[in-house]
Amino acid sequence: MDINKNLPAIECRNLGKTWNINSAKPFVALQDINFEVQAGEFVVLLGPSGCGKSSLLYLLAGLEQATQGTLLGFGEPISGTSPQRGMIFQEAALFPWLNIRDNVAYGLQLQGVSKAEREQRAMELLARVGLNGFALKRPSELSGGMRQRAAMARALALSPKVLMMDEPFAALDIQTRAKMQNYLLDLWQQSHASVLLVTHSIEEAIGLADRIVVFTARPGRIKTIVPVKLERPRNPRDPAFHALHDQLAELLADEVDRAFAEQEAAGAAAV
Incomplete structure (x- = not known):
């Protein structure tokens, strides 16, 4: 739009x-x-x-x-x-069954973005928040601050204006x-x-x-x-x-x- x-x-x-x-x-x-x-x-x-x-x-x-x-x-x-419009809550609302890269890419998947493109975009965002070395980890393997960084990356994946x-x-x-x-x-x-x-x-x-x-x-x-x-x-x-x-x-x-x-x-x- x-x-x-x-x-x-x-x-x-x-x-x-x-x-x-x-x-x-x-x-x-x-x-x-x-x-x-x-x-x-x-x-x-x-x-x-x-x-x-x-x-x-x-x-x-x-x-x-x-x-x-x-x-x-x-x-x-x-x-x-x-x-x-993206939303980030007090508790990082990440899917526990998905790794961090797939959590970040989830919204892009719903929009029909190809797997290669959404994984590339997710990795770029994880690098921006200092988590590119944790892409294949599950949320339970990350600290609270790292989970919130992943939540930020996921919110930004769709390039929200707000x-x-x-x-x-x-x-x-x-x-x-x-x-x-x-x-x-x-x-x-x-x-x-x-x-x-x-x-x-x-x-x-x-x-x-x-x-x-x-x-x-x-x-x-x-x-x-x-x-x-x-x-x-x-x-x-x-x-x-x-x-x-x-x-x-x-x-x-x-x-x-x-x-x-x-x-x-x-x-x-x-x-």
Whole structure:
């Protein structure tokens, strides 16, 4: 499908999502979401637990339908999944019975790409993420960070124009997480895709984003959007990095308190 790169890669207009909408206890996850992601832009979604960040990614990926508002991808309504939009989850969703090369090539196989071409493409991507020596290994033989690199390669195999990532590095140790962030930035700059990444980490948000979308506690609304004007690569010891960290921490403090209070109230009501 041809796309118009002069249009926003993602556009949300008055977007809302209510789970179990026809039940006795509907759950409002998102409300009045309005923002755009430009072609090639790196946007991070930051907010307290339960504020609807992951729900928004599912809507953008076409895995769920909005209950209100409009959602567009390059000017076209998003009504289902598309190879133009890739998704990476917190746990690397690799097929355990396939080796890493065939996992990466799986989407290409579904598209009818010849075996020789898809294997070549998979090997090129594995080389880009530093896994070309592990192509014939099964996922169980790889570390968590290596599995996430393989998941990135698989998502990029279809050359998506938008890549969505739901806390992809949350389960990794600090050192591996830092390495994975560097891999992600390299892949993003090579692919020219738009990226939307969900995280709870202020440091990760500042280290990666062009803009940071700060969410309120549930129902999730956009509290503010903070541009990150620091040059890459970003130094966490830079005073400007610390100043931005303090700004974001202050923006989130009340929202985190509200989220915890709501969770405690819900737990007490369930007893």
